[in-house]
Amino acid sequence: MAIKAQDVKELREATGVGMMDCKKALVEADGDFDKAVEILRTKGQKVAAQRSDRDASEGAIVTATAADGSAGVIAEVNSETDFVARNQDFVDFAQSVADALLAARPASVDAAKASVQVDGQPLGDALTQMTGKIGEKIDVRRFEVVEAAAGGTVVDYIHPGSKLGVLVEMTGDGDLAEAGRDVAMQAAAMNPVAATRADVPQDVQDKELEIGREQARAEGKPDAILDKIAEGKLGRYFKDNVLVEQPFVKDSSQTVAQMLKGQGADLRRFVRFALGG
Structure with missing residues (x-):
């Protein structure tokens, strides 16, 4: 039977499938619209199985x-x-x-x-x-x-290209949307390991301490001060990798924590997704 162009157009609009595939489905279904939809759905399942x-x-x-x-x-x-x-x-x-x-x-x-x-x-x-x-x-x-906790808000940020995104949970009495976007952009750019020191996993802290001790030992430092040197190195690790302790990317003269304090905001947590990460 002859298939009308309008029927093909309607099937494409209903399914999003290409015009030629829609026409073939309508031919196979003898013009039955619902049957054509099922044919296209079955085809989709076959493609999914193959891939x-x-x-x-x-x-x-x-x-x-x-x-x-x-x-x-x-x-x-x-x-x-x-x-x-x-x-x-x-x-x-x-x-x-x-x-x-x-x-x-x-x-x-x-x-x-x-x-x-x-x-x-x-x-x-x-x-x-x-x-x-x-x-x-x-x-x-x-x-x-x-x-979000009571009184808080969740702010999102998608980096151009949609390969990287961040959610942050903010609390406080300031402009949480603006502060949250700044924090989310910071997290996107700097890839911190945690929001605060307390959020850094203990095994990560232990590993950094051990690295600090071994470096100090290799430099010939006395055993009595290895722990103190390692603690200092851990503190520097926190400043580089804990979000609120990092220099604020928009104004490196202050930390993220100082920026937030000035904005009347506080960061509770963040989630950062990078494509394939």
């Missing part, structure tokens, strides 16, 4: 925050190539995933794929459909939800 073992290491970091700043989510949505990662369909899909994760706040990626609704279907099915539509493996590698 399930592919390495999806490109993609984008995306964020979403509640309108009142009470919560935020950061996620890594992957594709096989950077070319696809810059495709508007992929960009829109990745953002819809972030929005859905924020709304549902699931416990894990597996739970999200089974239950989080994206475009009216479970995330796992949406990923399969997107894989069929784009022709590359599309996946969600990880995400994290941050919920």
Whole structure:
């Protein structure tokens, strides 16, 4: 039977699949719109199966925050190539995933794929459909939800290119949005290991102390002062790697902690995602 151009156009608008594939599906379905949709969905599942073992290491970091700043989510949505990662369909899909994760706040990626609704279907099915539509493996590698304490706010930042993003949880009585953006940009640029000294894992501190002792011992320092030298080196490590102790990138004459104090703000925690990190 003859397939009308308008039917092909409507199927493309409904599924996002290419015009030629839509026409072929309508021909196979004898013009039945719903059957054509199922044919395209099945094709998408076949493409997904064929590409399930592919390495999806490109993609984008995306964020979403509640309108009142009470919560935020950061996620890594992957594709096989950077070319696809810059495709508007992929960009829109990745953002819809972030929005859905924020709304549902699931416990894990597996739970999200089974239950989080994206475009009216479970995330796992949406990923399969997107894989069929784009022709590359599309996946969600990880995400994290941050919920603000009472009176606090969550601020997000995506570095140009969408390969790096940060969420920060801020408290205080100042302009938390402005202070939070400055802190998030600092975290993006300087890649700190923790927000405060107390957040640095003990095994990391122990390792730095041991490195300090060995360096001092190699320099011929007396055993009696090795611990003191190591503590000094650990202090310098904190200043380089703890976010609030780092020199503020916009004004290196003050630390991030000093900047925050002047802004009437305080940093509780941050989450930094780099693509593939």
